[in-house]
Amino acid sequence: MPAPERIPSRSVTTSVELLTHGELSVRGQIREASNAVLFCSVAYEGERASCVYKPVAGERPLWDFPDGTLAQREVAAYEVAEAMGWSLVPPTVLRDGPYGEGMCQLWIEAAPEDSAPELLALVDREEPADGWKAIGFAEVEQGRTALLVHADDPRLRRLAVLDAVINNADRKGGHLLPTADGQLYGIDHGVTFNAEDKLRTLLWGWAGEPLTDEAVEVLGRLATDLDEGPLAARLPELITQTELAALRARVAALLASGRHPAPSGDWPAIPWPPV
Structure with missing residues (x-):
């Protein structure tokens, strides 16, 4: 696979516009992934970047998620993360591409292992x-x-809250991308937003502990957004009404308990393989 292009930092708005309207050129395939994941370049009005394109046509069926919905869930995870204000998920859009509709996400260059915390x-x-x-x-x-x-790490703790909100069924170590500038991103959010409890994660270290004041404030804003803000209009385009109701219920439960969730015992708590 070709090396990612070195690109200057850009605003989220510019990145979303680039991903949405840019011309996609497939440069390789990430073969370790269970679904089709294509490494691409995207260009628009003089802007250029590397990105990941996951066409719906390349998704493998899952017994507990409706067929052909993983791309929409990835976009929904990004929308929720942005509404929470923590920028934990790279800019992600749903668009047409060389192999049909799919998820397109800005490529994040992780810091070298010898320099990353x-x-x-x-x-x-x-x-x-x-x-x-x-x-x-x-x-x-x-x-x-x-x-x-x-x-x-407070960045991981924020990500643990996001995962509890979106009901992430697959938070593995390999889905954590620390960057050289100190940011931390989470990727691979296709198996999220199930109406049933599916939370599987490596970030159980705060289970049962009180949420931070910051998290409580963020969750309060998110609850309002889900009821009457932009998310209330956007998410029905990406997940079902039943899943949206379950999302609201999870946010309400977190606010009511004021604590990080603990494993339920009804579902394997840690994904396999963990990394």
């Missing part, structure tokens, strides 16, 4: 060290177990 780790200890939160024990080799931990 460590977000996940396996440690040989019973309790996490300062600055880390426990996820659970994992078998690593020859029957040996190690403690899986994630960083006690």
Whole structure:
């Protein structure tokens, strides 16, 4: 696959306009993905960037999600993340492309591993060290177990709140993209917004703990937006009315409890493979 183009930083509005109206040129395929994921360049009125294009036609059917809806869910996740004001999901649009309608998302160049802060780790200890939160024990080799931990990072904590809101069924370590400028993005949000509880994530370290004051404020604004703001008009184009009602109910439940959710026990709490 060709290297991503080096592009200057741009506003979210400019990125969305570029992704929506630009000419898509397929440059390669990301073969590790379970669905068709095409690496593209997009150009519009002198602006150019790298992006990911996931055509609906390349989606594999899932038993617990309606066929041909993963692209819309990715866009809905972006819309909700932007409404929350945390810029946790790269600019994402729904558009026509070389292989039909699909999701188009700005390519994010992750920081090199040797310079990025460590977000996940396996440690040989019973309790996490300062600055880390426990996820659970994992078998690593020859029957040996190690403690899986994630960083006690405010960016991850915001992402944990977003995942609880959108009911993310697949928050893996590989879906976390820290950048050289200190931003953290989450990607791959196709299996979200199910009306049933499907939350599967590596970010359980705050389970049962009180939400931050910031999160409570953000959730309050989001509840209003879902009832009478732009999201109330936009999301019915992307998810069903039943799923929208469940989204509102999850936000209300988070505000009522004032706490991060804990695993329900009715669904595997951690995605597999975890990274």
